[in-house]
Amino acid sequence: MRRVFVANRGEVAVRIVRACHALGLQAVVGHSLADADSLAVRMADSAICVGPAPASRSYLDRAAVLSAAVATGCDAVHPGYGFLAEDPDFAEGVVSAGLVFVGPPPHVVRLMGDKTAAKGMASQAGLPVLESGPATEDRSAINLAGLRFPVLIKAAAGGGGRGIRRVGTAEDFSAAFHEATAEALAAFGDGRVYVETLVTRARHVEVQVLADHHGTVVHLGDRECSVQRRHQKVLEEAPAPVPNEVHERLGRWAVDLCKHVGYRNAGTVEFLYDDATGECWFIEMNPRLQVEHGVTELVTGIDIVANQLAIATGAELEFDQVDVTERGHAVEWRITCEDPERGFLPSPGVVTEWRAALIERSRVDSHCFDGYVVPPFYDSLLAKVMAHGSDRTEAIARLDRALAGLRLEGVATNRGLGRRILAAEEFRSAAVHTRWLDDLMKDAS
Amino acid sequence: MELSLDDVRDLIAEVGRLDISGLDLAVGDVRLSVHKTRPGPAERTGTDPVPAVLDERAAAAPVATVTVEAGRTSDGDDLDEWLARERAGEVLIVRAPMVGVFYRAEKPGATPFVSEGDAVTADTTTGIIEVMKLFHSVRAGVDGVVARIFCEDAEAVGFDQPVLAIELRR
Numbered sequence: 236m237r238r239v240f241v242a243n244r245g246e247v248a249v250r251i252v253r254a255c256h257a258l259g260l261q262a263v264v265g266h267s268l269a270d271a272d273s274l275a276v277r278m279a280d281s282a283i284c285v286g287p288a289p290a291s292r293s294y295l296d297r298a299a300v301l302s303a304a305v306a307t308g309c310d311a312v313h314p315g316y317g318f319l320a321e322d323p324d325f326a327e328g329v330v331s332a333g334l335v336f337v338g339p340p341p342h343v344v345r346l347m348g349d350k351t352a353a354k355g356m357a358s359q360a361g362l363p364v365l366e367s368g369p370a371t372e373d374r375s376a377i378n379l380a381g382l383r384f385p386v387l388i389k390a391a392a393g394g395g396g397r398g399i400r401r402v403g404t405a406e407d408f409s410a411a412f413h414e415a416t417a418e419a420l421a422a423f424g425d426g427r428v429y430v431e432t433l434v435t436r437a438r439h440v441e442v443q444v445l446a447d448h449h450g451t452v453v454h455l456g457d458r459e460c461s462v463q464r465r466h467q468k469v470l471e472e473a474p475a476p477v478p479n480e481v482h483e484r485l486g487r488w489a490v491d492l493c494k495h496v497g498y499r500n501a502g503t504v505e506f507l508y509d510d511a512t513g514e515c516w517f518i519e520m521n522p523r524l525q526v527e528h529g530v531t532e533l534v535t536g537i538d539i540v541a542n543q544l545a546i547a548t549g550a551e552l553e554f555d556q557v558d559v560t561e562r563g564h565a566v567e568w569r570i571t572c573e574d575p576e577r578g579f580l581p582s583p584g585v586v587t588e589w590r591a592a593l594i595e596r597s598r599v600d601s602h603c604f605d606g607y608v609v610p611p612f613y614d615s616l617l618a619k620v621m622a623h624g625s626d627r628t629e630a631i632a633r634l635d636r637a638l639a640g641l642r643l644e645g646v647a648t649n650r651g652l653g654r655r656i657l658a659a660e661e662f663r664s665a666a667v668h669t670r671w672l673d674d675l676m677k678d679a680s
Numbered sequence: 681m682e683l684s685l686d687d688v689r690d691l692i693a694e695v696g697r698l699d700i701s702g703l704d705l706a707v708g709d710v711r712l713s714v715h716k717t718r719p720g721p722a723e724r725t726g727t728d729p730v731p732a733v734l735d736e737r738a739a740a741a742p743v744a745t746v747t748v749e750a751g752r753t754s755d756g757d758d759l760d761e762w763l764a765r766e767r768a769g770e771v772l773i774v775r776a777p778m779v780g781v782f783y784r785a786e787k788p789g790a791t792p793f794v795s796e797g798d799a800v801t802a803d804t805t806t807g808i809i810e811v812m813k814l815f816h817s818v819r820a821g822v823d824g825v826v827a828r829i830f831c832e833d834a835e836a837v838g839f840d841q842p843v844l845a846i847e848l849r850r
Contacts, residue, residue, distance in 0.1 A: 265779075267839075268839065268840055282838075283779060283836060283838040284779060284838030284841065285838065285839055286779065286839045287839065287840070293839070298811050298812050299779050299780075299811065301812055302778075302780045302781070302810070302811040302812045303779045303780075303836070305781075305812070306779070306781045306837075307836050328812075332812070
C-alpha cells in the first residue's frame with residue numbers, strides 16, 4: 236500500500252492524513268468544492284475535487300468518490316466516520332475496483348450496519364440484548380414484542396444518534412414513528428425503524444476493538460459516552476468509570492462478538508449499562524473508526540488509525556491482549572459551532588482566530604485555522620479537545636484548562652456548556668446517564 | 681528541467697529493467713511515480729495504458745502515474761490569465777462536470793476530439809470523462825474556437841476543474 240485515498244473531510248481527514256504520513260504512506264484527499272482550501276487538503280500529498288458542496292453530490296456520491304480514488308492512482312480508501320464509512324455498497328465498490336477498503340470486509344459492514352441483524356448476531360454470540368421488534372405505524376409491533384411503554388424507536392440502517400425517538404405513551408407513537416422514519420431516510424437512505432425497550436436510566440459504555448487478518452482480536456478498553464444532547468455524544472471518557480467486573484464483562488463480550496462475525500480492522504461495540512442493577516445490554520456495533528477514538532489512544536498509547544492502515548495492508552497486530560494496558564484517564568469535549576444563545580443552532584461562519592492552549596497532556600484534533608471558513612453544508616464539529624491525567628479528577632481539571640485556554644473567535648461555540656458539565660457535581664461523581672444532559676438543559680431553560 | 685513524453689517512456693522502461701521497486705520524481709509542475717506493482721483491473725495511466733487482460737510479461741511491468749498540479753496546464757500556463765479572460769467575457773472555460781478520468785480521444789492513439797485552433801459549436805464533444813467505467817461526453821457548450829486545452833489524455837480531473845478554454849465568437 237503506497238497511496239491512500241481519504242474519503243472524508245474536516246478533522247477526521249486531517250487525522251487520517253497524519254496517520255498516513257506517520258507510516259510513510261501518501262495521502263490523497265477527496266474533497267468537495269466547499270472544502271477546496273481545507274486543512275486536510277493543504278496537508279495532503281495531493282487532492283482532487285469530487286463534487287459540489289452538497290454532501291449527496293460529493294462525500295456521499297459513491298461513484299464520484301470511487302472514480303476519484305482510482306483516477307488518482309490510490310491503492311486503498313479510508314472512509315473515516317460518517318458519510319460512506321458504513322455503506323456496504325461503497326465498501327464493495329472499493330474492493331471490486333481492486334483497492335483496499337480500510338475497514339472490515341464489505342459483508343461485515345453490511346451485517347453490522349443492519350442494526351437488527353447485528354442484534355441477532357450479538358445474541359447468538361452470547362451477548363444480552365434488549366427486547367425489540369419491527370416498528371409499524373399502528374403500534375402492533377409493540378404488543379408482539381411484549382414491550383410496554385415507554386419505548387425507543389430506532390433506525391435500522393444506521394447509528395450516530397439519528398432516527399431515534401423516545402415514546403412515552405401510545406398517543407405519542409404515531410408522530411414519533413413518522414419523525415424517526417423521515418430522519419432515518421434522510422440520514423441513511425433507509426427509513427426502516429424498529430422498536431426497543433427503553434432503559435430509563437442507562438449509561439452508554441462502549442468497547443474499542445481491533446482485529447487483524449490473522450485471527451487476532453483485541454479490545455482496547457472501554458469508553459463512557461453518557462453525556463449526550465439529543466442522542467448526540469458531546470463528552471466522552473476512557474476508561475468508563477465502572478466496576479472492574481463490568482470492564483471485564485464488556486471487553487470479553489466485544490471480543491466474542493468480533494470473533495463470531497469474523498470482524499476485521501477497527502470497530503466499537505456499544506452497550507447500555509444500568510448501574511442500579513449491574514445489567515448490560517448490547518445495542519449496536521459501529522464497523523468503523525469512532526469520533527471519540529482519541530481518548531482510548533491517550534490511555535493505551537496505541538494509535539488506532541495507524542493500526543487500521545497496518546491491518547489493511549495485511550500486517551499482523553504487533554500486540555496481544557496482555558500487552559494492552561491502560562494508564563490514567565482521558566476526557567474529550569466536542570467543540571461545535573452551535574450557538575448556545577440560539578438553542579444550539581448550528582452557526583457556521585469564519586473562525587477569525589484559532590489557537591489551542593498549550594496544556595500538558597492535552598490533545599486537540601481539529602481542522603480549524605486562522606481565517607477558516609466553516610462551510611454550512613456539513614456537521615458543526617470544529618474540534619475535539621482532549622486531556623489525559625493520572626486519574627479522572629486530574630483529566631477533568633486539565634480538560635477544563637484546555638477549554639478555557641482555547642482561542643476560538645469568530646463563531647459561537649458550545650465551549651461554555653462543556654465547562655459547565657465538567658464542573659457539575661453529578662458528572663464529577665460519575666453519576667450521569669444518557670438523559671442527564673437533556674434534563675439539565677431543560678431545567679435551565 | 682522539463683519532462684517530455686519520451687523521458688517518461690524511458691523512465692518507465694528503466695524502472696522495468698533495473699532491480700528497484702520504483703521511482704518517485706518531481707520535475708517542475710509534474711510529479712511522476714513509477715512502481716512495480718501487482719496488476720489490478722484495467723487502469724488507464726499516464727501515457728501507457730495497461731490493457732485489461734494482463735499476461736505474464738505485463739504482470740511485471742511497472743505502472744506509472746503522472747499527475748499535474750491542479751490550476752496549471754502541463755506546459756506551465758497560468759490558469760489565472762484564462763480565468764481573467766473568462767471574467768472579461770472573451771472566453772468560456774469548460775469545466776469537468778464530474779470527477780473522473782478525462783480522455784481527449786475515443787481510444788488511445790486515436791485523433792483527439794478537438795485540438796487547439798478547432799472551431800466548435802455548443803454540441804461539439806470535446807472529450808469524455810470516465811466515472812467507474814461509465815463514459816460521459818463533455819460538450820463545448822458554446823460556439824467558438826478552442827483556445828487552450830488544459831488537460832492531457834487520461835488525466836484525473838476533479839469536479840469543476842478547467843478542461844479547456846473556448847474563445848467566443850463575436
